[in-house]
Amino acid sequence: xxxxxxxxxxxxxxxxxxxxxxxxxxxxxxxxxxxxxxxxxxxxxxxxxxxxxxxxxxxxxxxxxxxxxxxxxxxxxxxxxxxxxxxxxxxxxxxxxxxxxxxxxxxxxxxxxxxx
Amino acid sequence: xxxxxxxxxxxxxxxxxxxxxxxxxxxxxxxxxxxxxxxxxxxxxxxxxxxxxxxxxxxxxxxxxxxxxxxxxxxxxxxxxxxxxxxxxxxxxxxxxxxxxxxxxxxxxxxxxxxx
Numbered sequence: 393x394x395x396x397x398x399x400x401x402x403x404x405x406x407x408x409x410x411x412x413x414x415x416x417x418x419x420x421x422x423x424x425x426x427x428x429x430x431x432x433x434x435x436x437x438x439x440x441x442x443x444x445x446x447x448x449x450x451x452x453x454x455x456x457x458x459x460x461x462x463x464x465x466x467x468x469x470x471x472x473x474x475x476x477x478x479x480x481x482x483x484x485x486x487x488x489x490x491x492x493x494x495x496x497x498x499x500x501x502x503x504x505x506x507x508x
Numbered sequence: 509x510x511x512x513x514x515x516x517x518x519x520x521x522x523x524x525x526x527x528x529x530x531x532x533x534x535x536x537x538x539x540x541x542x543x544x545x546x547x548x549x550x551x552x553x554x555x556x557x558x559x560x561x562x563x564x565x566x567x568x569x570x571x572x573x574x575x576x577x578x579x580x581x582x583x584x585x586x587x588x589x590x591x592x593x594x595x596x597x598x599x600x601x602x603x604x605x606x607x608x609x610x611x612x613x614x615x616x617x618x619x620x621x622x623x624x
Contacts, residue, residue, distance in 0.1 A: 396550075429615075435597060437551075437615040483550055491564060493606050495541060496613060498550035 394419050396486050398499035405474055406507050413469045413502045415484030421445075426460065426467045427485040427496065437483070443467065474506045510534075512616035514600050520622045521590045529585045529619045533602030540583050541613070542575055543599040551599055557583060558606055590623045597621070 397416045405411050417426065428440040441451065443460050451458045455472045471478055481501045487494040513532040521527050533540050538559055543551035544567075554573070556564040559580035568575070572591075577583040587594055597618040 398550075427613075434617070435620070436617040437599065437601075439612060439614075442612055493539065493556065493558065493563065495553055495556055495564070496551075496601075497553065500550045501548075 394421075394486065394488050394497060396484050396497060396499035398482075398484055398502050400502045401500070402503045402505070404505045404507065407476060408473050409506075410470060410472050411474050411504065411506075413471075413482050413484075413504070415467045415469065415499060417465050417467065417484070417486045419465075419486060419488070421487075421489045424489070425487040425494070427487075428458065428467075428469050429483045429485060431481040431483060431501070433480070440469075440482075471504075474504075476506050476508055479504060479506045512600055512602050512614050514598075514616035514619050516619060517617065518620050518622075520624060523591060523623055524589050525623075526586065526588045527590055527621065529587075529598050529621070531583045531585070531600030531602075531616060533581065533583070533600065534604075534614055535581070537602035537604050537614075538606055539603040540577060541601045541603075542583070542585050543601065544569075545597040545599055545618070547596070554585070554598075587621075590621075592623050595621055595623045 395418050424445045426443045430438040457470045459468045481503045483501045484499045485496045515530045540557040542554040545551040553567040555575045557577040572588045574586045597620045599618045600616045601613045603613050
């Protein structure tokens with residue numbers, strides 16, 4: 393089966409705390425991409441990062457960092473010094489190769505609440 | 509356009525009514541996807557178009573759901589005889605190429621359908 397599991401349904405932190413959102417995936421494809429999206433209350437999906445299966449380098453972008461480990465099939469997302477504006481639902485997604493094209497499958501999401 | 513545009517933003521339908529949801533993808537994008545996002549869940553794949561051809565409709569939940577993209581640009585998702593379980597946000601995404609993952613997927617803001 394190909395799926396994405398985000399075991400944390402909701403996380404609540406106080407501003408300036410660090411927080412890690414977990415993502416575990418299963419795939420039978422040898423080449424695939426992993427994504428993280430942010431969904432604020434307004435509803436649109438905001439792209440955060442894309443990582444292909446051949447690139448296990450961790451990435452840092454400002455307060456955001458991502459840890460990709462193929463050995464454990466995980467692609468975790470850490471927010472350092474969280475802010476109230478980080479409050480949103482975060483989705484991890486995986487491409488699935490199907491009939492000549494790639495489609496995205498999503499995890500159930502983690503709702504992050506950052507309190508002042 | 510600069511982004512993926514969806515209309516209407518909100519739709520309230522009486523049970524049994526037919527509805528049509530519109531997606532205007534980024535100009536020149538070959539791939540177009542429809543997703544259904546129930547409350548508190550991650551987006552679920554519905555259907556995929558490559559230009560005007562509907563190559564995958566495996567995610568459509570019933571034969572009441574129908575999608576088209578007749579000229580390879582604007583797409584319409586139609587739901588006939590709406591039921592309460594159809595209440596969800598319907599998201600449209602487009603990608604430049606067939607092999608979309610490397611180019612990313614751009615999502616619209618969605619149409620929130622409420623069936624009463």
